[in-house]
Amino acid sequence: xxxxxxxxxxxxxxxxxxxxxxxxxxxxxxxxxxxxRQDPGKGPEFLFTLYSAGEEKEKERLKATLTxxxxxxxxxxxxxxxxxxxxxxxxxxxxxxxxxxxxGTRLTVIP
Amino acid sequence: xxxxxxxxxxxxCKSGTSVKIECRSLDFQATTMFWYRxxxxxxxxxxxxxxxxxxATYEQGVEKDKFLINHASLTLSTLxxxxxxxxDSSFYICSASDVYYxxxxxxGTRLTVT
Numbered sequence: 001x002x003x004x005x006x007x008x009x010x011x012x013x014x015x016x017x018x019x020x021x022x023x024x025x026x027x028x029x030x031x032x033x034x035x036x037r038q039d040p041g042k043g044p045e046f047l048f049t050l051y052s053a054g055e056e057k058e059k060e061r062l063k064a065t066l067t068x069x070x071x072x073x074x075x076x077x078x079x080x081x082x083x084x085x086x087x088x089x090x091x092x093x094x095x096x097x098x099x100x101x102x103x104g105t106r107l108t109v110i111p
Numbered sequence: 112x113x114x115x116x117x118x119x120x121x122x123x124c125k126s127g128t129s130v131k132i133e134c135r136s137l138d139f140q141a142t143t144m145f146w147y148r149x150x151x152x153x154x155x156x157x158x159x160x161x162x163x164x165x166x167a168t169y170e171q172g173v174e175k176d177k178f179l180i181n182h183a184s185l186t187l188s189t190l191x192x193x194x195x196x197x198x199d200s201s202f203y204i205c206s207a208s209d210v211y212y213x214x215x216x217x218x219g220t221r222l223t224v225t
Contacts, residue, residue: 032212043204043216044155046113087154097143097212103154 002027006088006102013078013109021073021105023088031091033071034099035064038085047073047086078109114138115207117217124195124224132190132220134205140185141207145214146178149202161188195224 005024013019025033032051036044048057050066057064061082063074073086085106089099114137124130134144143162147155159180161167167180177199179191188207192199200223206214 034213036216041202041219041221043115043117043206043219046213046215049213091212097208097214098145098157098160099214101154 002090002092002100004088004090004100004102006086006105008105009103010106011108013075013107015079015109015111016077018074018076018078020075021086021088021107023071023073023102024069025071025088025090026069027090027092027100029093031093031097033066034089034091035062035071035073036087036089038087038104040085044087075107078107080109080111083107083109113209113213113215115205115215115217117205117220119220120218121221122223124222126196126224127194129191129193130195130222132192132203132205132222134188134190134207134217136186136207136215139207139209141188142185142210143208144182144188145206145208146180146188146190147204147206149204149219155204158190192222195222197224200224 003026007022032049035047038044048064053068055066061076065072085104087104089101116135118133146158158173159167159169161182163185169175182188204219206216208214
């Protein structure tokens with residue numbers, strides 16, 4: 001069964017304090033691993049797609065990496081506006097193109 | 112690019128009435144659209160998947176007669192909650208998938224049934 005586990009559940013950082021969020025997954029044939037950001041009361045905002053182990057992608061203060069078992073979302077020198085819930089999801093090679101979501105990491109960046 | 116809209120953003124209805132939520136992909140053609148619901152502080156739960164012109168595929172435990180999905184075109188899908196009850200109150204989010212299989216989400220619709 002495809003499964004996604006995110007840790008930690010919640011993370012509080014001081015502004016400028018870099019850290020990483022973890023997404024461990026088991027999937028029957030990885031089509032893609034996705035990172036989203038979700039603000040309260042809003043839909044998820046697409047951040048990255050990673051397709052194969054060793055792949056890395058960056059956007060501003062965020063960098064996503066992928067291995068065969070997990071993905072990390074590194075946040076460098078975070079700012080208060082980076083506070084949000086970060087969701088990880090995987091898609092497999094069945095015809096449905098469904099996403100299997102983790103429960104998210106709620107990040108709070110304190111000024 | 113890759114913008115998905117939902118309407119309305121919030122709705123309050125009385126128990127027993129029906130509510131329709133629209134989901135549109137504004138700048139791309141969506142091969143597939145998805146409907147999720149999300150309870151407070153929980154992750155997204157997939158309700159159903161739909162392709163244009165086809166019947167929706169519902170996840171286990173989701174009542175297809177209660178949550179009617181119509182995928183009329185490559186840019187529009189609708190979710191109708193029929194005979195709504197207070198337990199249907201939730202945050203409903205749609206997403207649309209392009210040919211690269213990346214899903215882009217709408218801003219969500221907050222449904223409150225009184």
